[in-house]
Amino acid sequence: MKIPKRLQPLIDDGLIDEVIHPLMSGKEADVFVVRRGSDLRCAKVYKEAVKRSFKKAFRYTEGRKVRNSRRARAMQRGSRFGRKQQERTWQNAELDALYKLTEAGVRVPQPYGCFDGVLLMELITDEDGEIAPRLNDVTMSADQAREDHALMMRFVLRMLCAGLVHGDLSEFNVLVNEEGPVVIDLPQAVDAAGNNNAQPMLERDVKNMTDYYGLFAPELLESQYAREIWTLFEEGTLHPDHHLTGQCELNMQAADTDAVMQEIRAVLVEENRRRERLKDLGRED
Secondary structure, X not given: OOOOOOOHHHHHOOOOOEEEEEEEEOOOEEEEEEEEOOEEEEEEEEOOHHHOOOOOOHHHHOOOOOOOHHHHHHHHHOOHHHHHHHHHHHHHHHHHHHHHHHHHOOOOOOEEEXXXXXXXXXXXXXXXXXXXXXXXXXXXXXXXXXXXXXXXXXXXXXXXXXXXXXXXXXXXXXXXXXXXXEEOOOOOOEEOOOOOOHHHHHHHXXXXXXXXXXOOOHHHHHOOHHHHHHHHHHHOOOOOOOOOOOOXXXXXXXXXXXHHHHHHHHHHHHHHHHHHHHHHOOOOO
C-alpha cells in the first residue's frame, strides 16, 4: 500500500519497516498495522486539532499539568507556539497513560513511543494471530460476563489509584483476547484529582461497562461499583488490591438543620458586628 505521509519519517528513521494496512479511522486518529522486524505493531496517527472531532476536549484536559512554565503560559494565551504545545500534550497523554497503567497492573497495549504525533504500540491479537475483536462484537456466558466485569471494575479501581479516569470507557474501547479484556484509547484520560469532571466521567465509564456485561448477567445492573470506588477514593482508603463488593451503603442520617441554621445566624451576627465597627471608624465597605 502507499505509505501515509505521517508514517514515512518512521520508516526513514528505522522505527518501522513496513506499513501493512489501515486498521481503523476514528474521531481523533487513524490506526495502521505496521511491521518492525518480525513483529506486527500498531501505529496510531493523531489527527490535527482542526480535523479532530473529539467533542468538548477541554473537559478532559482540565487539571493536566505542564512542567515547563513557558509552555504553560503559551498554552493559556493560545499563541501559535501554545497551540503546538497543546497538541503535543494531547498526543503524549496517551503514551504517559499507557506507561502509568501498565505499571499499575491494568491490561493495556504495550507502548513503544510517540514520534511526531504517531504512537507506536503493541498490536493486540487473538490466539490465532488475528486482530482481537472489540468487546461490542463479543458474546459470552453469564459466568464469563461476571468474571470479566469484575476484572474491568478492578481495572477502573487501579486506574483511579494511578490518578486517572479513562473518561471514554465503553464496549468500543475494550479489546478481548484469550487472556481477557484490554483497555485501549486513552488520549483523553482524565486527571482524577485535578479535573472537576472526574467523578461523573468515572460513573459513566462504570455504567457503560456494567450495561454491556449486564446484557449477559442482568444482576450486574443492580451493582454500585462507581459509588463504592469513588467513596473509597474520597476517603483516602482506596488501594490497588481493594476487594470490591459492588455495594455502597447510603448515609441516610438526616441532616441537623437546626445546627446548620445556628451556624448561619452566628456568621450573620458576626458580619453585622464587623460592619458596625467599620461604620464607627468611618470605613464602611
